[in-house]
Amino acid sequence: MTNTVTKEPLNYLNHETGLWSWLTSTDHKRIGLLYMYSITVFFCVAAILGLLMRIEKMAPGQTIMTAQTYNGMFTIHGIIMIFIVVIPGLAAVFGNIFLPIMIGAKDVAFPKLNLFSWYLFMTGAMLGLYSQFANGHSPDTGWTFYVPYSAEASSNVVVALTAAFVLGFASILTGLNFIVTIHRMRAPGMTWFRMPLFPWSLYATAWIQLLATPIVGITLLMVIAERTLHIGFFDPSLGGDPVLYQHLFWIYSHPAVYVMILPAMGVVTEIFPTFSQKPVFGYVPIVFSSMAIALVGYFVWGHHMFTSGMSYESRWFFSFLTFLVAIPSAIKVFNWLSTMYGGSVDLKPPLLFAISFIFLFTIGGFTGLALGSLATNIQLHNTEFVVAHFHYIIFGGMGFAFFAAIHYWFPKIYGRMYSFKWANISWGFLFVGFNLLYFPLFIVGIQGMPRRYFDYDPKFQLGEALSTIGAFILIIGLIGMITNLIYHSRRGAIAPANPWHGVTLEWQIPSPPPHENFDEIPVITHEPYRFDHPHTN
């Protein structure tokens, strides 16, 4: 690595300049960055809301906000984090930037549709924010919009529902784009089983985006119709059924968890072989486990509804399938560990985050089994145990994988290197802060502390206070990490094209990549992750 300042060769960052060139760009890498910057801003907003909620719960009773404000905050925290940050997160950012490069293409199949997806995404995101400040008070239904409350509440539920609906469209179009890109635009010689595993995970994810998202879109429209036209889909007095809403909502929203986690699994599957300098262990089982997770993940939605009055037959059916989905997830974990075993392990920041992903995701996974079991679910349902489990999966899983991804691909995206020292220190704060923030919630949840309560019995104070301290530590880690990355994206040392000695296609082109990725489309001659020679001739 060298700090020598030379005239940079033309690349996707500098071949055109000015704000307009970014807002009208159909380059998949630039669109990926547009997603990254907008998602980061929304993430920071939602994280601040989360911190404020934790401050409120530092002590029993009202401290800094009213109960109504608290209800609004957890709702918008959920809407932003779920619909704007974690569902699009990895696929829209790193999928956009790296999917075409990793399969040897110059762009996605529909570049203009790709840009349109980002505009739809921003429209939905702005509507979501607007719902907080428009006439009346902010939505207070929680991100799940459960009826009958969401059909009756006087808050801005319709605007928030419309926001989620529009965001869903952006997700569908991105999924469609990725499916067509993978089917039609792989480089010559890149057969399905020569494709790297991150694109495989995006492929599985894209099918879920395409097939499940329309269902939640229609469901949200049904709630709007019920509120505005008084059509009785869900209101029993009009002949509807509130449990039907839960079915329809979770038919999408459980697979949505896999939209969040499958690309995360794909990211760490790229990182482990690179930082072990060893082929990935069990390529084919990882491929099939991704597809199995996507498929079985469709049929487990009922485990969110064990206490909602569902039939007994449905409950054991969904419980059984929930246990089944643990199998492909576990296959992946064993494959990642086996990939590192015996390898030349280099504990750089991307690997630190990837290993943390396994640790946190495993805790989230095991506690998920307690929730998937019918007997224990009755005790744990709607307690803070669920909040802890959920955050271990989503933040510990997707969030840490996102951090791993940005530390892994940062030198490729910007052509510069961040400070390892600051990345490691930030990781320490993030890891300690995360566990201190969420682990006590398992304990108070088992003791009976309900979720979504702004006040609590004083006997829960120790756990709640520890959790708040963890939130502050976590925020320090976030500030450190984001500062390190932003600062070094412009002032970092020039990074070589392949700083980690990776073998997939993105490491065979200059950093930052040229405008159209490849001067000549590569020809693929063998499977990926062969460290004896790179993934092209």
Next chain:
Amino acid sequence: MKNHDNHISSDSANWTVLLILLILTTLSILAIKIHVGAFTVALALLLASVKVTIVLTYFMHLKFENLLLRLMVGGVFLLFAIVIAITFIDYYFR
């Protein structure tokens, strides 16, 4: 690739499909008068599924596509049918 070929259906085929769709629509309306209890929705969905299949096959030219594409579209509808079936099984047993 098959989808680069031109497939122009004959007028008579298109009119026949349209006629079948109209007959099925009429049947859907008449089906309301048949009292089959919990299976009313199932009957309506069955008739709708037949109509969707005909539209996909003839009007959207799936008939002329390769096997993989037909299997993928079929798989999607099968998945959707299973999801709907599971939801209604809950209602049946409740």
